[in-house]
Amino acid sequence: MDSNNAFEYFTCPLPIPTNQEVVIGHGSGGTLTKNLINSVFYEHFHNPILDQGNDFAELLSESKRIVTATDGHVVDPIFFPGGDIGKLAVAGTVNDISMSGAIPRFLTASFIIEEGFPMKDLAEIAHSMQACAVEANVLIVAGDTKVVEKGKADKIFIATTGIGFLESDLHIDGSQAKIGDAVVISGTMGDHGIAVLAARNELGFTTTVKSDIAPMNNMIQTAIAASPNIHVMRDPTRGGVATTLNEIALQSHVNIVLEEITLPVDKQVQAACDILGFDPLYVANEGKVLFITPENEVPSLLEALRAHPYGEKAAVIGRVERVVDSPMVLMRTRIGGTRIVDMLSGAMLPRIC
Amino acid sequence: MNDIVIHHESEVIGKALTALSGILTRPWSIMEICGGQTHAFMQTGLSAMLPDEIELIHGPGCPVCVTSLELVDKAVAIAAKENVIFTSYGDMLRVPGSESNLFSVRARGGDVRVVYSPMEALQIAQKNPQKEVVFFGIGFETTAPSNAISVIKAKERNIQNYSMLVSHVRVPPAMHAILSADNNRVQGFLAAGHVCAVMGMEEYFPIAEKYQIPITVTGFEPFDLLRGILETVRMLEKGTVGVVNAYERAVSSQGNKQAQEIIEQAFTECDRQWRGIGMIPNSGWKLNADYAQYDAELKFEVGDIITRESEVCISGLILQGIKKPNQCPAFGTLCTPQNPLGATMVSSEGACAAYYRYGRN
Numbered sequence: 285m286d287s288n289n290a291f292e293y294f295t296c297p298l299p300i301p302t303n304q305e306v307v308i309g310h311g312s313g314g315t316l317t318k319n320l321i322n323s324v325f326y327e328h329f330h331n332p333i334l335d336q337g338n339d340f341a342e343l344l345s346e347s348k349r350i351v352t353a354t355d356g357h358v359v360d361p362i363f364f365p366g367g368d369i370g371k372l373a374v375a376g377t378v379n380d381i382s383m384s385g386a387i388p389r390f391l392t393a394s395f396i397i398e399e400g401f402p403m404k405d406l407a408e409i410a411h412s413m414q415a416c417a418v419e420a421n422v423l424i425v426a427g428d429t430k431v432v433e434k435g436k437a438d439k440i441f442i443a444t445t446g447i448g449f450l451e452s453d454l455h456i457d458g459s460q461a462k463i464g465d466a467v468v469i470s471g472t473m474g475d476h477g478i479a480v481l482a483a484r485n486e487l488g489f490t491t492t493v494k495s496d497i498a499p500m501n502n503m504i505q506t507a508i509a510a511s512p513n514i515h516v517m518r519d520p521t522r523g524g525v526a527t528t529l530n531e532i533a534l535q536s537h538v539n540i541v542l543e544e545i546t547l548p549v550d551k552q553v554q555a556a557c558d559i560l561g562f563d564p565l566y567v568a569n570e571g572k573v574l575f576i577t578p579e580n581e582v583p584s585l586l587e588a589l590r591a592h593p594y595g596e597k598a599a600v601i602g603r604v605e606r607v608v609d610s611p612m613v614l615m616r617t618r619i620g621g622t623r624i625v626d627m628l629s630g631a632m633l634p635r636i637c
Numbered sequence: 638m639n640d641i642v643i644h645h646e647s648e649v650i651g652k653a654l655t656a657l658s659g660i661l662t663r664p665w666s667i668m669e670i671c672g673g674q675t676h677a678f679m680q681t682g683l684s685a686m687l688p689d690e691i692e693l694i695h696g697p698g699c700p701v702c703v704t705s706l707e708l709v710d711k712a713v714a715i716a717a718k719e720n721v722i723f724t725s726y727g728d729m730l731r732v733p734g735s736e737s738n739l740f741s742v743r744a745r746g747g748d749v750r751v752v753y754s755p756m757e758a759l760q761i762a763q764k765n766p767q768k769e770v771v772f773f774g775i776g777f778e779t780t781a782p783s784n785a786i787s788v789i790k791a792k793e794r795n796i797q798n799y800s801m802l803v804s805h806v807r808v809p810p811a812m813h814a815i816l817s818a819d820n821n822r823v824q825g826f827l828a829a830g831h832v833c834a835v836m837g838m839e840e841y842f843p844i845a846e847k848y849q850i851p852i853t854v855t856g857f858e859p860f861d862l863l864r865g866i867l868e869t870v871r872m873l874e875k876g877t878v879g880v881v882n883a884y885e886r887a888v889s890s891q892g893n894k895q896a897q898e899i900i901e902q903a904f905t906e907c908d909r910q911w912r913g914i915g916m917i918p919n920s921g922w923k924l925n926a927d928y929a930q931y932d933a934e935l936k937f938e939v940g941d942i943i944t945r946e947s948e949v950c951i952s953g954l955i956l957q958g959i960k961k962p963n964q965c966p967a968f969g970t971l972c973t974p975q976n977p978l979g980a981t982m983v984s985s986e987g988a989c990a991a992y993y994r995y996g997r998n
Binding site: 561 | 651993
């Protein structure tokens with residue numbers, strides 16, 4: 285046995301395919317981890333803070349009021365029409381921070397990756413995270429990668445934490461809705477939920493609906509400029525518009541009364557919902573904002589929203605009214621009736637017929 | 638354009654309501670058989686706009702609600718078995734069985750999947766030849782043709798690992814049961830338009846004759862519902878009986894012959910236990926001898942099931958139209974969509990869920 289053979293003999297007989305898939309070793313903290321970080325994450329995210337290569341990121345505060353938010357992202361499928369889990373991970377946290385009126389500036393990202401995950405998918409996800417971060421003008425300044433055994437996670441989970449700065453004296457929160465305020469939505473309801481369902485091939489029919497996923501911070505800043513006294517801003521994600529408005533009604537102790545005929549819904553989304561027995565009011569959005577604002581600021585708010593690519597279909601959908609019995613969301617139906625719009629209870633289930 | 642149509646709709650509804658008030662001379666109790674109609678009445682706010690003289694009695698036409706506890710328990714037992722992929726329409730998953738529900742089976746590691754049609758379940762069976770794939774075949778006459786097709790195709794394609802837990806129910810026997818009960822209060826029926834689209838209207842003439850009652854075949858849009866009520870009230874006020882088709886755009890008197898043939902090919906009539914109501918003779922369909930090999934009840938050993946209903950839940954009385962959801966002491970307190978005690982609180986077509994979501998009071 286010559287020395288060359290001996291070396292081979294003592295090497296792991298299973299070659300590790302470093303370029304095709306993520307393997308357990310990529311989470312070991314050793315060379316493989318470093319390779320992964322360099323070839324995927326630094327490659328896409330690089331910026332002066334991240335490039336320092338520390339386990340921490342030192343940031344300069346731009347304001348006394350700091351806003352932070354954190355969000356875990358687990359979506360199936362990870363790629364869907366209009367976006368992917370990477371875009372979701374950036375836009376989701378950017379939007380959470382933006383709902384306070386703050387300007388998001390920094391993000392950290394923690395990846396939990398299932399062994400065997402294709403490296404090219406990881407690169408695609410990192411690419412779309414960076415594209416979204418550039419659009420939102422935020423820097424990804426710290427990160428972490430863990431690899432778990434096959435079956436211990438579903439492909440990839442991404443948790444992001446963001447930091448933003450609130451310079452003005454804005455006090456936007458769910459408890460500020462006032463009687464007489466108007467309820468404005470920045471566009472159509474339910475696009476994200478239906479796009480994801482369609483991508484799972486669970487509909488049994490095809491649609492061209494795209495997720496509305498997008499960072500809302502730029503549009504929100506123009507909205508605040510146009511309507512400086514916005515009382516509440518919230519993104520109607522899981523549970524949809526109905527659930528979000530119910531939360532606000534409870535927090536502000538008011539009734540919110542919607543007008544059914546004013547609710548903006550894409551025709552395909554409405555058709556998919558009709559077939560499945562869903563109500564678009566409960567379907568998730570990832571690129572919409574609900575504003576509750578004084579009536580006199582509505583015209584300028586609508587004008588500003590409609591001038592923005594993400595707000596073209598903005599509409600007034602209801603009013604804040606006095607509580608009669610207990611805080612609730614009501615809807616005047618298209619035939620002139622009135623009904624309660626309840627919170628979503630549990631998972632939304634397609635009904636039988 | 639849409640807005641114009643919609644404003645027009647509200648005007649038309651207003652006119653129809655005025656017409657209805659104009660012919661009413663006394664109170665009437667009318668049952669909408671179908672849960673989809675109960676849902677539409679509440680969702681559009683129409684039920685609250687009706688004149689006080691009209692009492693809607695909500696019928697047992699929600700297949701999720703009337704699926705017997707024994708079959709739900711059998712579903713839970715089969716779904717918990719190793720090597721089984723259990724498939725079902727979504728709203729069956731939360732229906733409480735005696736001890737558990739299908740969601741809990743899934744949480745404990747069972748392979749329970751929501752499908753949108755039985756053909757999807759059949760595809761899963763083809764893709765997983767080493768597994769037994771079971772579909773929970775519930776529903777009225779409306780879902781029977783598509784459920785029947787899945788076993789017909791399974792046989793044609795010689796797929797052995799597919800079976801169906803059948804809980805099919807039929808509307809006309811339920812109407813007989815309601816009308817012949819001592820405490821019946823129903824004076825007129827809105828028959829379910831989609832059921833009639835499949836089965837036609839013929840089965841309803843003998844019912845109208847026997848019980849001297851008006852029956853109106855009714856659709857699901859607000860105006861359809863209102864027209865159904867208007868036609869029924871017209872007959873009630875005149876003292877006439879018979880079957881009127883107020884859903885002509887979808888229903889012919891013969892129904893859909895092709896769908897009926899498909900049903901006949903795979904199913905045969907059987908007695909069926911209705912949850913909350915009890916045994917109704919000849920009120921169900923089961924797979925016939927030609928397709929018995931696809932009957933999950935025969936395929937899996939799930940005998941010795943001891944069923945146990947909630948002691949508080951009055952869903953049986955609600956399904957029979959004797960009580961309203963808000964007359965239940967548990968409504969909205971012990972029993973909510975998050976924690977349903979009975980199936981009527983689970984399905985979006987269940988009367989309790991419709992009251993909870995849209996009305997509350």
